[in-house]
Amino acid sequence: MSETNIRRRKLLLSAAAAATTPFWINSVRAQEGPIRIGYPVPLTGPYAAEAKDQVQGAELAIMEFNESGGLNGRKCELLVRDTKLSPGEAATRTLELIEKDKANFIVGSLSSSVQLAVNNVAKERRIIYSSISQSDTINEVKDWSPYTFHEAMNPTMTAGAVGRYVFPKYGKRIAFLTADYAYGHEMVKGFQRAGKPFGVETLIDIRHPIGASDYSTFLPRIMSLKPDILFFCNFGRDLISSIKQAGDFGLKNNTRFVTPQLTLTARLAGGSDVFDGVIGGATYYWRLEDTVPSAKAFNDKYRKAYAGAVPSDFSALGYSSVRAILTAARNAGSTDSDKVSTALRQLKYDFTKGPEYYRNCDHQAVQSVLVIESKSKNMKDKNDVFDIVAIEKPDESHLRSCQELGHKA
Amino acid sequence: MTDLNLLLLQTVTGIALGSVYALLAIGLSLIFGMLTVVNFAHGAYFMVGAYIGVYVLSATGSFFASLLAVFFSTGLFGLLTERVLVRPLYGRGPDYPLLLTFGLSYVIIDVIRIIFGVEGLQSSTPAALQGSVNIGIGYFPIYRLFLIAAAAVIITALWLFIEKSRYGLIIRAGARDPEIVRILGIDVAKVWLLVFGLGTAIAGLSGVLAAPIRTVTPEMGIPVLVESFVVTVVGGMGSIGGAVIAGLLVGVVYSLTALYAPALAELSIFALMALVLVVRPQGLFGREGLME
Numbered sequence: 001m002s003e004t005n006i007r008r009r010k011l012l013l014s015a016a017a018a019a020t021t022p023f024w025i026n027s028v029r030a031q032e033g034p035i036r037i038g039y040p041v042p043l044t045g046p047y048a049a050e051a052k053d054q055v056q057g058a059e060l061a062i063m064e065f066n067e068s069g070g071l072n073g074r075k076c077e078l079l080v081r082d083t084k085l086s087p088g089e090a091a092t093r094t095l096e097l098i099e100k101d102k103a104n105f106i107v108g109s110l111s112s113s114v115q116l117a118v119n120n121v122a123k124e125r126r127i128i129y130s131s132i133s134q135s136d137t138i139n140e141v142k143d144w145s146p147y148t149f150h151e152a153m154n155p156t157m158t159a160g161a162v163g164r165y166v167f168p169k170y171g172k173r174i175a176f177l178t179a180d181y182a183y184g185h186e187m188v189k190g191f192q193r194a195g196k197p198f199g200v201e202t203l204i205d206i207r208h209p210i211g212a213s214d215y216s217t218f219l220p221r222i223m224s225l226k227p228d229i230l231f232f233c234n235f236g237r238d239l240i241s242s243i244k245q246a247g248d249f250g251l252k253n254n255t256r257f258v259t260p261q262l263t264l265t266a267r268l269a270g271g272s273d274v275f276d277g278v279i280g281g282a283t284y285y286w287r288l289e290d291t292v293p294s295a296k297a298f299n300d301k302y303r304k305a306y307a308g309a310v311p312s313d314f315s316a317l318g319y320s321s322v323r324a325i326l327t328a329a330r331n332a333g334s335t336d337s338d339k340v341s342t343a344l345r346q347l348k349y350d351f352t353k354g355p356e357y358y359r360n361c362d363h364q365a366v367q368s369v370l371v372i373e374s375k376s377k378n379m380k381d382k383n384d385v386f387d388i389v390a391i392e393k394p395d396e397s398h399l400r401s402c403q404e405l406g407h408k409a
Numbered sequence: 410m411t412d413l414n415l416l417l418l419q420t421v422t423g424i425a426l427g428s429v430y431a432l433l434a435i436g437l438s439l440i441f442g443m444l445t446v447v448n449f450a451h452g453a454y455f456m457v458g459a460y461i462g463v464y465v466l467s468a469t470g471s472f473f474a475s476l477l478a479v480f481f482s483t484g485l486f487g488l489l490t491e492r493v494l495v496r497p498l499y500g501r502g503p504d505y506p507l508l509l510t511f512g513l514s515y516v517i518i519d520v521i522r523i524i525f526g527v528e529g530l531q532s533s534t535p536a537a538l539q540g541s542v543n544i545g546i547g548y549f550p551i552y553r554l555f556l557i558a559a560a561a562v563i564i565t566a567l568w569l570f571i572e573k574s575r576y577g578l579i580i581r582a583g584a585r586d587p588e589i590v591r592i593l594g595i596d597v598a599k600v601w602l603l604v605f606g607l608g609t610a611i612a613g614l615s616g617v618l619a620a621p622i623r624t625v626t627p628e629m630g631i632p633v634l635v636e637s638f639v640v641t642v643v644g645g646m647g648s649i650g651g652a653v654i655a656g657l658l659v660g661v662v663y664s665l666t667a668l669y670a671p672a673l674a675e676l677s678i679f680a681l682m683a684l685v686l687v688v689r690p691q692g693l694f695g696r697e698g699l700m701e
Contacts, residue, residue, distance in 0.1 A: 043527065044522070044527055044627075044628070045628065046626070046628075048527035048528055048529075048626075049527070049528035049529070052527070052528065180672070206671045207671060207672055208671065209675050211632070212675075213623050213624075213629065213632055213633070214426055214622070214623070216422045216425065216426060216550075216553065216622075216664075217419070217422055217423065217426065217663060217664040217667035217668070217674060218667055218671055219422070220415055220418040220419050220422060220547065220668070221415065221419075221668055223547065223548070224415050224547075237529065237624045237626060240624050241622075241623055241624050244622070244624075245550075245622055248534065248539075248540075248541060248550035248552060248553070248622065249541055249548065249549070249550055250540070250541035250548040250550075265528075268531075269528060269529065269531055269624070270531065271531050271533055273533065274533075
C-alpha cells in the first residue's frame with residue numbers, strides 16, 4: 001500500500017468521524033456571561049395576541065430572576081424570535097438561537113407542529129426545551145428526549161377534564177369542528193377518549209384548514225344534525241371566527257358550544273356576546289387569586305409590571321416555564337443541560353396555580369386543569385369574563401400512562 | 410331539516426359567500442380591464458377598509474357612516490396610489506405594477522400592525538342585523554342576507570355608472586382604445602386615475618362588509634387576494650359581468666363541496682379554476698389577448 005493511499009484513507013476516516021460527531025460537541029455553552037433563553041413564538045399571524053402574552057410572562061420571570069441576583073451574579077436575557085407559526089421558520093430560528101446566539105435554553109412556541117420542530121432541533125443539540133403549547137405527541141418516546149419538558153397541559157388532560165364536566169351535564173350526541181392539524185386531531189381524540197365511559201356518540205367531525213376565514217359552509221350540516229354539544233377544536237382567530245359565525249346561524253339555541261382551550265386573550269378579542277355561555281378548559285384564569293395564594297402573588301406582580309393588565313393563560317405559561325428553568329439552574333448552580341434537566345425533574349413548584357411537578361418519565365407538568373364558562377353578566381370589571389365551574393386537581397391518572405407513551409415506567 | 414332544505418340552505422350560504430367574492434373580484438377586474446394592472450395590493454385595501462370601517466363604526470355608532478367613510482377613504486387612498494406609484498410604470502409591461510403592488514401590500518400590512526397592533530380589532534355585527542331568521546328552508550343569519558342585498562346594490566350601481574352614465578361611456582371607450590379617446594380630447598390619465606380609485610374603494614367596501622363575520626386582523630387580506638384572483642380568472646380577467654357570475658359560482662361550488670366533502674372545499678375552487686383554464690383559457694367571459 002502506497003503512502004498516499006494511507007494518507008487518503010486517514011483523511012476519509014477523520015472526515016467520517018467529523019460527520020458522525022454529535023452536534024452538541026460543536027456547541028459547548030458558555031458557563032459565564034449572561035444566561036440566554038431563546039424564545040421562538042408566533043409574533044405575527046393568527047396567534048399573535050397569545051404570543052405577546054407569552055413574551056410578557058417570560059419577561060416578568062426574567063426581571064424577577066435578575067432583581068434577585070441571577071445565578072451567582074449571572075443575569076438572564078430573553079431572545080424573542082418570530083416563528084410565523086411555521087415549523088420550518090421555527091426550526092431555522094431555533095437553530096440560529098442555539099448556534100449563533102449561543103442560547104442556553106429554549107422555551108416557547110405556540111402550535112403543536114411548531115413545537116415538535118423546535119424540540120427536534122433543540123434535542124439534537126442537547127439543549128433543554130420547555131414547550132408552552134399543547135401537544136400529546138411531544139411526550140411520546142419517539143419525539144421526547146431527556147432535554148424535553150412540557151410545561152403546558154396536553155390534549156389528553158385538557159379535553160379529559162372538559163369532557164368529564166360537559167358530557168353528564170349537556171348530553172352525549174356530539175359534533176366537532178376541527179382545525180386540520182395535530183392540535184385539532186389530538187383534541188378530538190382527547191374528547192372521544194374521555195367520552196367513552198359516558199357512551200358519547202360522534203355525529204360528525206368536520207375538518208377545516210388552519211387560518212380559514214369563513215366557516216359558514218360547514219354550519220348548515222351541523223345544524224341539521226342537532227348535536228347536544230359542538231366542540232370547536234381550533235384556536236386563536238380561527239376559534240373566534242368560527243364561534244361567531246356559528247352563533248350568527250343560531251346554532252347556540254339548541255347546542256352547547258365547547259372548546260378545549262378557552263383563553264382570556266380570545267375572549268377579550270372576540271367580545272362577550274360571541275363567547276356567551278361557551279365552556280372550555282384553561283391552564284390559568286386570573287380569578288384563581290380568590291382561592292390560590294400563588295395566583296394572587298403572580299397577578300399582583302403582573303399588574304405592577306404591565307400597567308394593571310391581568311395575565312392570560314399564555315402569560316402564566318411563559319412565566320412559570322421560564323421561572324422553573326431559572327430556579328432549576330440556581331438549584332443546580334449551573335446552566336449545563338444535564339444538571340439543569342436533573343434539577344427540573346426534582347423540582348416541586350407553585351408559581352401561578354397551585355402545586356406542580358414534572359412527571360419523571362416524560363417531563364409532563366402535572367397540574368390542575370380549570371374548566372371555565374364565559375359570561376356576559378355580573379362582571380366586576382372588563383377582565384372578569386369567566387366563571388370557574390370546575391377544577392380537576394393534579395392527577396397522573398388523567399394522563400396517558402408512561403407505558404402508553406412508550407417510556408419504561 | 411330535509412335533505413332538499415339542507416341543499417338549498419347550503420346554496421344560499423354559498424351565494425352569501427360568493428357575493429363577497431364577486432365584490433372583491435369586480436374591483437380587481439375593473440382595474441385590470443381598464444389599466445391592465447394586476448393589483449396585488451387588492452387584499453390590503455380590503456383589510457384597510459375593514460379597519461377604517463370598524464374604527465368609524467365604534468366612533469360614530471352608524472354602520473352607514475362607516476360604509477361611506479370607507480368608500481371615500483379607500484378610494485382616495487387608491488387615487489394616491491395610482492397617481493404617485495403606479496402611473497410612472499405605465500407602458501413598461503404588466504410585471505412592473507404587479508411587483509410594485511405586491512410590495513405595497515406588505516408595506517400596508519406592516520403600517521396597520523404598527524398603528525393598531527398585531528392582535529387585530531374586535532368587530533361586531535350592527536345591532537339591527539344580529540341573529541338569524543327562518544327563510545323557509547331553515548335559519549339563516551340576517552347579516553348574511555344583508556350582505557347579499559348590499560352586494561347586489563353595489564354591483565347594480567356600478568353597472569349603471571359604467572353602462573348608462575357619460576363617465577361610464579368614457580371609461581368603456583378608454584378600455585377599448587385609449588389612443589382614439591385621447592385624440593378626441595379626453596384626458597385618459599384622469600380616467601385611469603378614477604378607475605383605480607373606484608376599484609380600491611370597492612375593495613374597501615367589501616372589507617367593511619366582511620368585517621362583522623370575520624376577524625379583523627392585519628393579515629385578513631392575504632387569503633382574500635388568492636380567492637379573488639381565482640374568481641377573476643374563472644370569470645375572465647377584465648370582465649365585470651364575469652366577475653359577478655364567477656364570484657357566485659365559486660361561492661356555490663365551495664359551499665356544495667363543503668357539504669359533501671369538507672376536506673376538499675378549499676381544493677374545489679382551484680379545481681374549478683384549472684378546469685376553466687383548460688376549456689376556456691381567457692375565462693368564462695374574458696377577452697383574449699389582454700395580457701399581451
